[in-house]
Amino acid sequence: MNLTDFIGKLNRWQQTLAFKVVASIVAIALAIGVMVTYSVRAAADAQERQRVTVRDFIGDMGEEPKVPQAGAPAAPAGPGAVDAAADREARKQLVQQADSLARFYNRLIDRKYSTAGFGGVVGLTLVPVLGAIWLGLGLTYLALGLLAALVVGPMLLFGGPSWRGVAVFVGGTVVLAASFAALIQLLRLLLSPATPITAIARNVVAEAVRLKISLVFIVMLILALALLPGLLDEQTPLRYRVQSFLQYGASGSFWITAVLVLVLSAATVAFEQRDKIVWQTMTKPVRPWEFVVGKWLGVVGVSAVLLGVSSTGVFFFADYLRRTGLAVEEVRPYVPEDPSKIATEDRLILESQVLVGRQSTRPLLPKELTERIVEAVRERMVEQAKKYEQSRDPADAPDEAKLQRQVEGEALTAFLSIGPSQSRTYQFVGLEAARTFDLPMTLRYKVNVGANNPDDFHNVTFFVPGSQPFQRRVPAGQSMTMPLSTSAVQVAQVDGRETALLSLTIANIYGPEVPESAMKTMSFPPDGIEVSFVRSSFEANYLRVALVMLVKLAFLSAVAVTAATFLSFPVACLVSFGAFLMAEGASAVSTALDNFGPIDGQTQAVSYWKYPVVWIARPISESMKFYAELDPTGKLVEGRLLGWGDVGFSVVLLGLLTLVLLVIAGMIFRNRELATYSAQ
Amino acid sequence: MVTPSGSVSVAESGDAAIGAVGGASSGGPGGPAVVAVQGLSKxxxxxxxxxxxxxxxxLSFTVHKGEVFGLLGPNGSGKSTSIKVILGLLKPTSGRVAVFGKPPxxxxxKRxxxxxxxExxxxxxxxxxxxxxxxAxxxxxxxxxxxxxxxxxxDMVGLASVQYRQVKEYSKGMQRRIGLAQALINDPELLILDEPTTGLDPIGTRQVKDLIIELGRRGKSIILSSHLLTDVEDCVSRMVILYGGKKRAEGTCESLLSVTDRSVIESDSLDDATVARIDQVIRAASGGERGVQRVFHPRQKLEDLFVDIVERATRERVETSGAKHGGQTAEFLRSQAAATEGAGLLDALTSGPAPSAPMTEPVKPEPALSATSGPDADLLGTLASEVPALPSAPPSALPSALKRDATGSTGPGAPAKPADQINRSLLDELSGGER
Incomplete structure (x- = not known):
């Protein structure tokens, strides 16, 4: 018996029921053993667990409260208040604030000793293992695992730090490739019913796995993901490392998968027509729409597998980084160098701003300001009309939308600017959920001062309800963050509606040593000040992000499939890539078009050739803006919430667009003559 | 014509000989129309x-149920285009096409x-x-x-041993075999074969022709498009001949191929004296107007020689990485299998006499002399009385459909006139004189 026959025999053996049952029992027993061992060890560690109480922050209510880390709001003074009632109110708010912080820190500590996470990892590892066994891949995977262990093991045990990186790369590649193979098998199983749609879809899966054109992307994705952890700079703060990994991992895998989806969708439809294979398919009882849907479903299945593998890989490695990575000023994960601190700033920002799903809100424009904007637009329209009547110059033609944008911009700039020795109060509404979740909120702000010289530092003074005023010295033009307690949120009436509101007063105060001539106005850019609060866990946010990415890929597949029903492969690719880039960049194009007017602002010269560009680009960019603004990976990296509303919106809208495209593709396919003139 | 060979048979050109094409024409033009093409232009x-x-x-023609119908013509004559219109892969510019009474x-x-x-x-x-x-x-x-x-x-197409190899690794002939298998997977009532023997080795070619005859015998309707005239001649019961997209001739094989002014008598090897006596008898019977024109020993066909060699090699278990000598017709394509599937699919779909014997079972040979009739019957009777008692034809190891007479015509269903004696002027003209 030669080696091929032997492997073939083994392959048939691993597909027998007896093998699957025995292998499953062994795998489950191993998982239980690992879990029990880990739990016993974790329980021993938990003996040393420390808890944080309210007293850790405010002492005996007579002392100055302990500030856990730089940047936290200063606790208000306790006793000594003039009025007793006010004193009681102040104490109450103080206790609430301290309690909120204590619970947050205790959650951090619990995470450190939690076995639930490890249990989840074991469980999630066991599922694909069992899946592989029942998909008839048990022995194959065992052999792969042993081979990987033989290669990776010595590197980890005897190699230096550089070998460790290679080991992670090799191990990661094997795990990702094995996961991919198992999920593809599962997909094939799901597509096994004997119907035209599933048969065609299953064929596309086989095509994707076996054809070089798609295999290149699959291998590229797996290698890139495995290589990525090794490229992270361990000297940078942990939060940036995690963000970089999420950025390149999630965003990169989406783009690679998107390119594969476009190429595979166009190839599977166009090549089948070019190579005349479609003749044999369409002379079977297959309706044109079934063919189109089958092709689309197959590509979506493959993209779901790729997305599943890459997302799971990115998620677990991000979680691994979170648990094992050292934040700045930590001696061990979750253990600061400074014993007086509960957590370092790096760790705090990672846990409360990055690996979460935050919702943010910007300052509410005062009602009188919006009224003034309307009035100003009306006045300028009248002025512009008069000017146009006199000049009859197209450059002077009144454009209400343009004027509206101009006036709004000017009003917002003024609203977000604070002169020297002045202050302004900004109201942030809709913070009900922040009170419910009860985790510290985050104020993100960026101060522009003059030319934003990087060496310039500026004093910004904050007045937060329930806290003493505090001042921070910040570099100009750089985004800064600051935690805020939810106890500062109050219920108030705004425009006749009750809402949870935060009134934040910011002052531009200079010390007496600064001469008046040196005082400058500071301002926030339109998106330069916002309050965010945790609305969802990282895990749930990630799940929604992956769902939206899948919906986007399904839409892109429909675009390419539709294009390939009547275009050759290169042209279909060109069209689909154009649509993809246009959709992804719709927001940027829309903004750029504002400055791409046919009329030059300086010389007032009219470039007539720009009119058709604007007429074509404007409706397209506006219609696809929603796609670009979903920005799932951007939100994931910044820890911003991608709510179920966004998911539902994308599913409905992109789903409808996908349906329309598939209907068009089906109609084109039905009316096409699939055969050609033989004597051509 | 007398051929000195191992056995005696008399093949008379005309209705009697062609009438033996029982299997292939079981439905015949009288059955319901399966494909109707009327005034088709593309x-x-x-x-x-x-x-x-x-x-x-x-172009107009009709294919009836149970008929093996040939579409003949040189390259570019419109055969494949017509088929693609019938299959709905092309839309007619004008005219009408109905398949099973429905538009393509x-x-x-398509079920x-x-x-x-x-290809x-x-x-x-x-x-x-x-x-x-x-x-499937x-x-x-x-x-x-x-x-x-x-x-x-x-098993039927001989690819069972290489079934796990990717199709791209197959030779053209092997790909052709798998193509044929896919065309049969649904046990079709109407089988459309466009140049089915292209790329096949002689065994494959013979198997395909064998299969066509067998399926025709089962009552299937078959449209066979080819410019390989022997393929068509061996299998079809009726045909149209196209040139430049137009129909040039239509009819049954006998009506188009018969040479009615010639007769062939085949016997065991004869000496010159016997031949001379036969010639005398013929001349006497015809008043000196007719006589023996040519006497020759038939050659074994190269195809038969080739098949024999391969069969011998197969028996000796000689290794090959290519397609194996295919097995017998797939069980489900035969009537017994249809019953075992529970659906009685084949019987339900076919009409007319469907012999229960598998294709490999030798068909009882028709008594050659009794098949003759008409004006030459007396002459043949005379010949029969003057020669020694003849042994009956030995059963052949080959499938009946493949069993050939010495002239190379196929089985009982084929025209018995020697191939090189057939009036091919029309076919040769259309195919550029190539054979």
Whole structure:
């Protein structure tokens, strides 16, 4: 018996029921053993667990409260208040604030000793293992695992730090490739019913796995993901490392998968027509729409597998980084160098701003300001009309939308600017959920001062309800963050509606040593000040992000499939890539078009050739803006919430667009003559 | 004509001899129309909508149930275009086409059709088994039926041993075989074969022709398009001959191919004296107007020699990585199998006499002399009385459909006139004189 026959025999053996049952029992027993061992060890560690109480922050209510880390709001003074009632109110708010912080820190500590996470990892590892066994891949995977262990093991045990990186790369590649193979098998199983749609879809899966054109992307994705952890700079703060990994991992895998989806969708439809294979398919009882849907479903299945593998890989490695990575000023994960601190700033920002799903809100424009904007637009329209009547110059033609944008911009700039020795109060509404979740909120702000010289530092003074005023010295033009307690949120009436509101007063105060001539106005850019609060866990946010990415890929597949029903492969690719880039960049194009007017602002010269560009680009960019603004990976990296509303919106809208495209593709396919003139 | 060979047979050109094509013409023109083409024209245009080619011009013909119908013509004569219109792959410029009484775009009728294109267009990344599985699923065959049919078809086309190799690794002939298997996976009522023997070795060619005859005998309707005239001649019961997209001739094989002013008598080897006596008898009977024109010993056909060699090698278990000598016709394509599938599929779909014997079973030879009739019957009777008692024809190891007479005609259903004696003027003219 030669080696091929032997492997073939083994392959048939691993597909027998007896093998699957025995292998499953062994795998489950191993998982239980690992879990029990880990739990016993974790329980021993938990003996040393420390808890944080309210007293850790405010002492005996007579002392100055302990500030856990730089940047936290200063606790208000306790006793000594003039009025007793006010004193009681102040104490109450103080206790609430301290309690909120204590619970947050205790959650951090619990995470450190939690076995639930490890249990989840074991469980999630066991599922694909069992899946592989029942998909008839048990022995194959065992052999792969042993081979990987033989290669990776010595590197980890005897190699230096550089070998460790290679080991992670090799191990990661094997795990990702094995996961991919198992999920593809599962997909094939799901597509096994004997119907035209599933048969065609299953064929596309086989095509994707076996054809070089798609295999290149699959291998590229797996290698890139495995290589990525090794490229992270361990000297940078942990939060940036995690963000970089999420950025390149999630965003990169989406783009690679998107390119594969476009190429595979166009190839599977166009090549089948070019190579005349479609003749044999369409002379079977297959309706044109079934063919189109089958092709689309197959590509979506493959993209779901790729997305599943890459997302799971990115998620677990991000979680691994979170648990094992050292934040700045930590001696061990979750253990600061400074014993007086509960957590370092790096760790705090990672846990409360990055690996979460935050919702943010910007300052509410005062009602009188919006009224003034309307009035100003009306006045300028009248002025512009008069000017146009006199000049009859197209450059002077009144454009209400343009004027509206101009006036709004000017009003917002003024609203977000604070002169020297002045202050302004900004109201942030809709913070009900922040009170419910009860985790510290985050104020993100960026101060522009003059030319934003990087060496310039500026004093910004904050007045937060329930806290003493505090001042921070910040570099100009750089985004800064600051935690805020939810106890500062109050219920108030705004425009006749009750809402949870935060009134934040910011002052531009200079010390007496600064001469008046040196005082400058500071301002926030339109998106330069916002309050965010945790609305969802990282895990749930990630799940929604992956769902939206899948919906986007399904839409892109429909675009390419539709294009390939009547275009050759290169042209279909060109069209689909154009649509993809246009959709992804719709927001940027829309903004750029504002400055791409046919009329030059300086010389007032009219470039007539720009009119058709604007007429074509404007409706397209506006219609696809929603796609670009979903920005799932951007939100994931910044820890911003991608709510179920966004998911539902994308599913409905992109789903409808996908349906329309598939209907068009089906109609084109039905009316096409699939055969050609033989004597051509 | 007298041929001194091992046995005596008399083949008379005319109705009696052609009438023996029982299997292939069981339905005949009298059955219901399976395909009806009326005034079909197809014009291809270029990008600027200028006429590039008129591939089919006012073509009309009808294929009846149970008929093996030939579409003949040289390259570019409109055969494949007509087939593609019948299959709905092209739309007619004018005229009407009905398949099972429905337009070709009707998806339901495609359940009843099997199609083999002029080349095998297969997914290169699938293996033979996966290919058949894919097409079987398009017909929504349940797993049990699917698996059995795939096994039988793979065995039939001789690819069972290489079924897990990707199709792209197959030779052209092997790809042709898998193409034929996919055309049969649904046990079609109407089988459309476009140049089915292209790329096949002689054994494969013989098997395909054997299969066509067998399926025709089972009552299947078959459209066979080819420019290989022997393929068509051996199998079809009726044909149209196309040239330049137009129909040039239509009719049964006998009506188009018969040479009524010639007779062939085949016997064991005869000495010159006997031949002279026969000549005398013929001259006496015809008043000196007729006589023996040519006496020769028939040669074994190269195809027969080739098949013998391969069969011998197979018996000796000589290793090959290519296609094996195919097995017998797939069980499900035979009537007994249809019953065992529970659906009685084949019997239900076929009409007319369907012999229960498998294709490999020798068919009882028709008494050659009794088959003759007409004005020459007396002459043959005289000959029969003057020669010694003749042994009956020995049973052949070959399938009956493949059993050939010394002249190379195929089985009882083929015209018995020697191939080189057939008036081929029309065919030769259309095919450029090539054989």
């Amino acid at each position: 014009t291809f245009k270029d990008f600027w909508l200028r006429t590039r080619a008129k591939a089919v011009d006012n 775009s009707n998806v339901a009728i 009843r059709i099997g199609y083999l294109p002029e 095998s267009y297969l997914y290169p990344f699938l293996n033979a088994r996966e290919t058949l599985e894919y097409y 699923k398009l017909f929504q065959l349940d797993r049990t039926v699917r698996e059995r049919r795939i096994d039988e078809l793979l």
